[in-house]
Amino acid sequence: MTKVKTVAVAGSGTMGTGIAIVAARAGFRTIVFDTRQDALDRARGQTEAFLRKSVARGKLSVEDLDAILGRWSSTTKLEDLASGDVVIEAVFEDLRVKHELFSALDRVCAADTIFASNTSTISITEIAGGSGRPDRFVGMHFCLPAQLMKLIEMSPGLETSDDTWQRAWEFALQMGQQPVKTKDTPGFILNYFLIPYNNDAIRLVEAGVAEPAEIDRAIRTALGYPMGPLELLDLVGMDTQRLLCEAMHGLTNEDRAACPPLVKRMIAAKRLGKKTGHGFHRYTDTKMFGA
Ligand SMILES: NC(=O)c1ccc[n+]([C@@H]2O[C@H](COP(=O)([O-])OP(=O)(O)OC[C@H]3O[C@@H](n4cnc5c(N)ncnc54)[C@H](O)[C@@H]3O)[C@@H](O)[C@H]2O)c1
Incomplete structure (x- = not known):
């Protein structure tokens, strides 16, 4: 070997x-x-x-x-x-x-x-x-x-x-x-869970249930995650989230993976997340990699 x-x-x-x-x-x-x-x-x-x-x-x-x-x-x-x-x-x-x-x-x-x-x-x-x-x-x-x-x-x-x-x-x-x-399946383990989880957070914003900062704070506080879902999405980027949703939805046809309309509107408005300085939150530092 x-x-x-x-x-x-x-x-x-x-x-x-x-x-x-x-x-x-x-x-x-x-x-x-x-x-x-x-x-x-x-x-x-x-x-x-x-x-x-x-x-x-x-x-x-x-x-x-x-x-x-x-x-x-x-x-x-x-x-x-x-x-x-x-x-x-x-x-x-x-x-x-x-x-x-x-x-x-x-x-x-x-x-x-x-x-x-x-x-x-x-x-x-x-x-x-x-x-x-x-x-x-x-x-x-x-x-x-x-x-x-x-x-x-x-x-x-x-x-x-x-x-x-x-x-x-x-x-x-x-x-x-x-x-x-893991088996060779769409999203493996992490994205099978994470893509719909992020979508659910976006749908809460769409429905006006709470402000993004409040949703992030609730999840961080209750589940102990270092980042809330909307902070995470701002790092992933709306463009990438859309591609991930389209790929996973195309393969599984599961509603949970379908891209929420707000993502497309945010892409049109160049609110991609940290890399454009504005996503669900605003950023003064747009560097993505600790550089
Ligand atoms: N970004 C994420 O969160 C993430 C997480 C896990 C896995 N992935 C996967 O990792 C892969 C890369 O994603 P990324 O986010 O780093 O993409 P990226 O767009 O940041 O980088 C892709 C790089 O590949 C280069 N490239 C394109 N075609 C090439 C070729 N034929 N030969 C050599 N280089 C080439 C491009 O110039 C670019 O620098 C994808 O398959 C993606 O699904 C991404």
């Missing part, structure tokens, strides 16, 4: 940036790939800023910061991922884009390299079907923000081999994460 030494992360957006921090922090050589140089530059800046904050908070030594950054590299050339023992994909939530990427990776990577997808809603078996190696494919769904959240929902596709599953599970533990096994 090949020991994982090098982790390739494809896609350096919100999730890829966080996943690469998790991998490099755990001691793996980490190569981040994106088609856009500006996305890689932003990922590097956000990574440095996050690690500096960890040092300032006494959670990381300066030596460790240097070592983590030394293990982190980036590229716009797919061929540079050839040395990856695991590739974690975090590109756009689009089956065609994922298939194109994985079939190109299949030609570049070693035969025993494991492919993993961080998809939130697309079937793992379906993505694996276009990867050229469905037996060495697994779902690894990290949570936002990946660099802080320990959970990974791990899902085998229909063709995932036992050996791949075992290696991927051990790799998740070696990264210091807490894997949970």
Whole structure:
């Protein structure tokens, strides 16, 4: 069984940036790939800023910061991922884009390299079907923000081999994460619960039951969550909530996943959440990643 030494992360957006921090922090050589140089530059800046904050908070030594950054590299050339023992994909939530990427990776990577997808809603078996190696494919769904959240929902596709599953599970533990096994189903565990939960909070606002701040305070106080649902939605973004709802509703046809009309109106008004400075709450700081 090949020991994982090098982790390739494809896609350096919100999730890829966080996943690469998790991998490099755990001691793996980490190569981040994106088609856009500006996305890689932003990922590097956000990574440095996050690690500096960890040092300032006494959670990381300066030596460790240097070592983590030394293990982190980036590229716009797919061929540079050839040395990856695991590739974690975090590109756009689009089956065609994922298939194109994985079939190109299949030609570049070693035969025993494991492919993993961080998809939130697309079937793992379906993505694996276009990867050229469905037996060495697994779902690894990290949570936002990946660099802080320990959970990974791990899902085998229909063709995932036992050996791949075992290696991927051990790799998740070696990264210091807490894997949970789920079936390959829409929303896995977390989003199956979270998308309708967020929708319910939006519907309370729509119905004028209470102000957003009051709803958040009630949930935080009663359930002990660090954030209320509308604060969380402001981080997720209304645009993303709409996509998540549409994907999950399209797959399950369950009313609980249907996108509330208020989300569409807020998108039209550019009230996307923290990133535009206004969602259910107002923000003066629109930086999303501790940068
Ligand atoms: N944002 C979340 O809360 C969240 C949580 C868990 C999982 N996910 C999943 O993670 C994945 C990425 O989501 P995100 O929010 O990080 O997206 P994002 O839009 O922030 O980043 C996507 C990145 O992928 C890059 N990209 C697109 N096509 C590419 C290709 N062919 N090759 C290399 N790079 C490419 C883009 O340039 C961009 O930098 C999606 O599948 C999403 O469902 C998202």
